[in-house]
Amino acid sequence: MGTWDVSRRGFLKGAMLGAVGAGVAGTGLVGCSSPKQGASTTNAATATSGAQGDVIAAAQLNPQDYDYRDNTTDFKTLFSSWNLGSVEIGNRMCKSAAGSATYLAGYTEELYQYYLNFAKGGVEMIWVEGEAITMPMDGSPLPSEVTDFFKKLSAECATYGAHLGFQWAPFGLDIADMPVETIKGIEAAGAALAVALKDMGFVAIEINTAGFNQGHRFLSRFYNTRTDEYGAGSIENRARFDAECIQAIHAAAGNDFAVQILMECVEENDNLTNDCTLMTLDNAVTEPHNSATTIQEGIALAKALEAAGADSFHLRLGPLGNHPCQFGSDLYFLLNGVEGATGYGTQWDFSKHWGGKLIGNHSGAGMLLDIAAMYKKELKVPVGCVTYMDPAHAPNFFEEALADGKVDFYMMNRPLTVDTEYVNKLREGRIDEIAPCTRCLHCHAGSNEMNAMMSYCRVNALTQRVMRANGPATYELPEAASKKKVMVVGAGPAGMEAARIAALRGHDVTLFEKKSSVGGSLQFAHNVKGEHENLEDLIAYLKRQCELAGVTVKTNTEVTADTIGQEAPDALVIATGGVRPELNVSGATVIDLEDFLSADMGENVVVYGSSAQAFDTALWLTVHKKKVNIVTPNGNDALDMQQSQHAHRFMTTALYSLGVKAWPESTIKSASDGKLVISSAVAGVDVELDCDAIVNVGDMQPNEDLSAGTGVSEVYTVGDAAAPFNIAKAIQAGNDAGRAI
Template identity: 40%
Template sequence: MGTTEVQGKATVTRRNFLGGMGLAALGASALGMGALSGCAPQAAPKTAESAASEGSVALAETGSASPMAQINVPDWDFTTNTIEDFANTTMFSEIKIGPLTLKNRLIKSAASSMVPNEEQKAVAYHGAIAAGGMGAVLIEGSYIMLDRLDKRVNVADNDSRMTIEESPLKAICAEVHSHDVPCICQMKTATPGIVYLWENMGEEGETHKASLLSDGDIQMYIEDTIAGAVKLKEAGFDGIDLNAAGDNLPARFFSRFGNDRAPEDPYGPASIENRVRIATDVIKGVKERCGSDFVVQVLVNGAEENDGALGDNALCNTKEETAAICQALEAAGADALELRLGTFAFHEAQFVNDGCFAGYGYDGATSFGTTYDFDRHFDGFLDGTHSGCGLIMGACKYVKQHVSIPVGGVVFMDPALAPDYFENALNDGTLDLIYMHRPVSNCDQEYANKLRENRIDEIRPCCRCLNCLGGLCRVNPCNNSVFTDAMPEGYEVKPADGQKNVMVVGGGPAGMEAARVCAERGYTVSLYEKNSLGGLLEFAEMVKGKHESLGRLKNYLAHMLDVEGVNVVEGQEVDAAFVREQNPDVLIVATGGKRPELAAQGTEATPVVGVVDFLTQEIGRNVVVLGFNAQAVDAAHYLTAQGKKVAVVSPEPAEAFGTGQSMMLNAFVKPAFFAAGGRMYPECSLKSVGDGEIVVTNSFGLDVTIPADCVIDASTMEPNTGLADELEGTCDVYTVGDCATPLSIQNAITTGNLTARNC
């Protein structure tokens, strides 16, 4: 038996998957494995992409995966594309919504854009989406304050809503129309964060129960909504999108889960007619005041489940009730129906359904540590084997059998990911419309045009990382930077500042993005990579899972280098002498960060390995991961899915667990990790490594022994600016990504983009 003492304290902070070590550093064996040594045998996939998908399937078949990983096992065979000409597909055929004729079936949904009420940015943002070729653009309801209703609220100090007259809505609508695209505005009321002072509400109590509203409250809502629709028509809008899903006011009447009014009440739960009365009164009133040619679309829960107490869903709407509600809405004059997932306890899950598929091996995770079984929950008619892609389409297909107006679905609808899947769904009558948000609004406003023009490889893929909910898109820095000091020119890149030869060293995300933007500006660009393009993106996809589309991201970045004419040289080691030989005008160093020495020396029974090496190791059943950063935590999730017993140790406080991930992603993944048996040891430093165990010292000075067959060191990378420092003064020198600040994929791409725009 052996024990190795740790000298000093290991510093374990946050960092990302991108670094100075190329894929060659992993060794061929790492990229050829879908699961860890020591797991049940399985066929070795040839690529990281196949490893991420085939590995999880094989694990479920062999039974070596965690129980959670054996529910809703992903099958990535649905992502095929046999379409030769998208312009002649059903998705790019015309369709009518009431009197409106849409040029295609792709609609920008009304989800929050994180765009403030600043007219220049709001107009440019929505105009770019319309110019990008969508069939219609829906504007989020966050811009609107209604006449009387919104004067009776308690809101946070950062409430940015305006009256319709004060808002930029009229200018937004005019800009969208200038591209010959219909413009519809959502109307929503009573979402969390905006607490309406209903007459029956006490100082405390549930804010989303129907009984809180008096008859006067109800009439005020109906009248204000109709009056708001009239103002929107006067502003030029083609219609409204009535939000009757999730926590929005009509939804609490639709479902018995929220409708706790007396059975004899005219708005009570005793009949479908009573439950929908508020919504149908609004629809009829809008049609009467605005005319039959003013569109009223309704957003509804297509399938419901009680995520807070999974399975306790007796008060949730059945599919038969949902169909009856949709029939009543159509009878009142609704022109189209948009369906989304209906949950109740965690508000964000209502519009971020793909968060349920955010972690490796956690497909179907709620934010409460439980797991949906889509064969049973939500009435059992949703397909959970596609990592959430098109999840709501089962509900669309059922509702379409009971109504004659167009029906569509929203949340993780991404035809570029799975063209055949979505085209077949349109052709076989599963749904009529594809409502999209993040892939278009945040990632690529030209999505529709690129797809129609068969430029599918030029579409920036949505990674579903959910960083956009914090205001930062991983793949498109424009989403949060346009018309700021960092990007005052807006969406279009500035033309070249004279003729310059740009040399980019490093072919990870930061380097590829910098090279692409420099070439787009008109510079002559060469990119040098000592291994192969992508940095550690392939490794990251193996560990994080295929659901974040990191393989697609790598392929997009590499393809755009060809499109923009970048001279790419792989297998070239670059030092200062080589740079001087090339004599560039601009040098952009994107060589990634440096790996520190391992935090400790292992023993024969308990080796200590670096995070990029653990896939090739025989690591046993009990595994300790050092670090609370994104890389450490993603490795822990991967290991948990393999059936390992995982403990994560860090000197940081518990709140730092998952640092570098989006807060929303952690809201789903962190509870799943704990529910699957994962352990967290915050404020603990590694003291020693023994055979089969380690000892850590906690914040109280007490030693804690943790079983460990292997320790994976995910310590923070360090900046790697040596090449840039040596060449300072010889030309314009910049460092981007982890080379300058080891942090995250989105930081790498953002710094690469902004540097290229300003060099």
């Protein structure tokens, strides 16, 4: 796509890593808002757990109502057909073109199987990510490697009733001085791409006119400073570039080749410095916050694009700074008790911001549906929207939105990548078998481990790991060569995953748990984190999967070496969790992590540790009006590193704006009379902190109690018992062990 095709992934990486660093240092950002009456239909009595007791003002701003998940529907509308241009689609769930990173190694079997699995799972409209195909800069045809690959993929998907669309997202360079001939060149490139796509079996193209892409530069008053016919002087001028792209594509590829427009349905300036450096390469944009596009402007722009020939619209949110919140806007609800956090240390008031039209009391589920309804009322072509559109999560809620005509289709990514069989399972009434998305955002642009671009799914151990180094060889489970008696000790996420995988392969599996229920530490994590991450749903899913796989579960059973000897298994999986070292501080009250929710403590609390657990603990305490310091011997790079980059950014900016300070590279020297003295290598001096209690969230260590002397020849130690980190790594290790037995 010529010189304007700047690397999106490279830019995103630098932008987001910069944002994380800025967040850690951002103690001077505007603090969270004072309490106001929210737009929610609920009240404090039915709100998030953080708003039920004596809590800070931030917890009262956007109260949450979680009574929206009823399931009495038959999904009649969800499984009805609709038309994208001339193409009939049999259900209302579409796979969005969110990046998967499966294309990075080229046109591999992994990329092929990744997209084919959605078709096998019942998705009938699959949008392929824009990074997967780049038109040659000299205008020559696509290489045969590309065309042969996608012809094969589109033909195979068609055997399952699925269609492919492609998202064209020309990267958004500054348009202020862009010559008209360059503009025409971009439009011609889009038309040429459409012709090539049609030849490869694609049925549609989606023009990404949102975010930092080229079309958005023209649509947005924030970026468009031109004064010619492509300038911001009128709706017609702002829409001209995208309208001409639509017309050029239809002229080249025919009216039977559908054109979908992805656009921001409403904007707000979340970066109050007025310089949205995350969204511009030259850092020259300094337009005021009131340059953001309103709902009414967006509708007018959409009508102009419909008149130009757009066949459908994909709507998403438009924060001008925090790009991930454009498609993953439920990030605003990640922090239990600070719902509406922006990622900049400030907080949205959903009764006022975004035109006051977002559904701001359902933890981000379907939050754009009411705005989409406003667009749909004014447009004749189908309208869909994105951001945690998950009918299995809230069946009545999502079915009624379709039946009421608020929207025509749902753009979905995370729910489908967590479980590629999602659509088939929902159609067949197997809703309890659908793996839940826990909304951690590890799947987008990587985790925070060593700031690496390592994308994976917390729940689905196969996503972006299959056919890669140290990952599973195939998506399919290999049948066991011989049936073995397998003993799994510990029914946390690692143990339950290992048990279900081994059983599905044909082994005789018994799962032992010393507590009275399964789930390990997931229930405690839910109690701290709240409803947003669906951790209770994850427990229920893993429990149901073990039942379906035929795993025998024995609770209230503590396993010792003698127990293992009596069972005499052929293979042993140890998933007993990690061990947290004791913290002995003379002169201070030390509270174990597992006890802090109900412990009696004073106003000033020190959280000892640097993990995601430590930061979740600090947030909960802060919301409940404790004055919190985080003390850890680890460095800055270890702070909250178990979270995804996006979750890390929200957590750190919110906590620091609320007055929490982290003291890395610090050791506890002494404690007495409500004071704690620490030695801070960063500060270079001893520091005295007010301290009524210390919550011990020190680094977990591997649990080696059962790893030796078992007499079992085939032993696997997984999850925190082997390498304490996070839920995702635990499930990955369990899956790998279940496959290896």
